[in-house]
Amino acid sequence: MERLAFAPDRIRNAQAIGYRDEDAKLIIEGLLVTAGADGQPHAAPMGPVVNAELTEWTLRPFASSTTFKLLRARPVAVFHVVDDVLPVVQAALGIEVDLRFEQGTDGDWILADCCHWFKLEVTDWNVSTQRKEARARVTERGVKRPFWGWNRAKHAVLEATILATRLHLADRHAIADDLATLKQAVEKTAGDREWAAWNLVQEFIDRSA
Ligand SMILES: Cc1cc2nc3c(=O)[nH]c(=O)nc-3n(C[C@H](O)[C@H](O)[C@H](O)COP(=O)(O)O)c2cc1C
Numbered sequence: 001m002e003r004l005a006f007a008p009d010r011i012r013n014a015q016a017i018g019y020r021d022e023d024a025k026l027i028i029e030g031l032l033v034t035a036g037a038d039g040q041p042h043a044a045p046m047g048p049v050v051n052a053e054l055t056e057w058t059l060r061p062f063a064s065s066t067t068f069k070l071l072r073a074r075p076v077a078v079f080h081v082v083d084d085v086l087p088v089v090q091a092a093l094g095i096e097v098d099l100r101f102e103q104g105t106d107g108d109w110i111l112a113d114c115c116h117w118f119k120l121e122v123t124d125w126n127v128s129t130q131r132k133e134a135r136a137r138v139t140e141r142g143v144k145r146p147f148w149g150w151n152r153a154k155h156a157v158l159e160a161t162i163l164a165t166r167l168h169l170a171d172r173h174a175i176a177d178d179l180a181t182l183k184q185a186v187e188k189t190a191g192d193r194e195w196a197a198w199n200l201v202q203e204f205i206d207r208s209a
Pocket of ligand 1 (some may be wrong): 029030043044045046047048058060061062064065066067068091092093094159161162165
């Protein structure tokens with residue numbers, strides 16, 4: 001944890017200026033893999049709230065999500081830090097996902113191609129809100145390969161995917177403007193995977209117009 005030594009100061013500073021502990025936390029985005037009643041893996045992009053050390057986790061699946069139902073039935077999941085946006089888009093938009101899984105311990109699934117992974121066990125639920133909250137502890141973690149690196153197209157695709165999953169909440173003109181801005185980053189920095197992912201998002205949004 002040497003490299004994260006800034007984090008306690010940051011959290012203390014946040015508290016000193018009146019933020020609550022919760023505000024000093026942040027969201028990590030990646031693929032959460034649960035297992036169905038048939039034992040098969042189910043992947044969905046999720047953004048849990050974490051502390052900087054990645055030791056405290058709160059998953060926030062919507063009540064309508066398959067992930068919520070699967071987690072209620074079996075309160076264990078593996079969260080993956082990934083750097084390929086294509087399967088993230090596919091899973092978010094309900095398109096067949098191009099992922100390989102390896103069997104973990106106790107019927108869990110780990111993505112064959114990920115950077116690092118965290119096996120999480122839900123310790124308690126708050127189901128009183130629309131977005132359900134599951135506090136979880138890390139029971140196992142591993143590193144598979146180094147993170148490829150930052151790339152603005154990957155981030156732009158993620159933002160566009162979030163827009164696509166919230167079409168019912170937003171104004172169509174605002175979405176078109178946001179997409180045009182995001183596309184500039186794609187045009188400047190995307191590789192084949194990012195373009196393929198971008199095109200899926202664009203088609204999804206066009207189809208639901
Ligand atoms: C980067 C990113 C983060 C997301 N985070 C969440 C989240 O924290 N909770 C949630 O319910 N949906 C989140 N979503 C949307 C879900 O991935 C999407 O609704 C998905 O279809 C849910 O899949 P499921 O119903 O198969 O579980 C996120 C999507 C993206 C692209």
